[in-house]
Amino acid sequence: MKIRAILLFGSPGAGKGTQGKILGRIPNYLHVSSGELFRNLRVQNPLGQLFIDYASHGNLVPDEPTIKLWRDDIENRIRNGQFNPETDTVLLDGIPRNVNQAKLLEDRIYVAGILNLYCRDLDIMVERLQARALRQNRLDDANLETIKTRLKVYEDETKPLLDHYGEDLVHTIDSTQSPVLVLRDTLEVLAEIEAP
Secondary structure, eight states: OOEEEEEEEOSTTSSHHHHHHHHTTSTTEEEEEHHHHHHTSOTTSHHHHHHHHHHTTTOOOOHHHHHHHHHHHHHHHHHTTSOOTTTOEEEEESOSOSHHHHHHHTTTEEEEEEEEEEOOOHHHHHHHHHHHHHHHOOGGGSSHHHHHHHHHHIIIIITHHHHHHOTTTEEEEETTSOHHHHHHHHHHHHHHHHOO
16 A cells, blocks of 8 residues: 655755655654654664765765655554554655655655645755754754755756646645745645645
């Protein structure tokens, strides 16, 4: 059985995590952030070390370990009763990150919609990322060069996913607004996706 998924999409600093945490509190929605899955691994874990090696330079962890980590996590949540694939929707934040990952997930998920949090102002993104680095001790947001690399990786590898899934699934939301206004717009789109 395929899992129903809604993708939280956007460049680093666009607000995916902020919106995902709120939306994940709605009954029958589960927010899963691939970044959080990686950051929750112990440094002694080979996968945790791999994440640090890649993230500290602003690069994506290779596809296979990323997909395996997500698959293991979702299977655990199903076994533990935290997620019911028959009634629940997973909000995927940070996965898939490229077209190859999307193809690797095709056997397990079907995408019901994409919430594309779009910010056209690069300075706002950099500001958000630097503030988050201080608040959350995030290696991947620590310095300007790493941030620039992350934004370039997004443009080169992640943004093509919008074409891969097609414009019918994509709902673009202005993420330069305050979080509460982004939430309002996001909820309107979710209601539209859920409408029979």
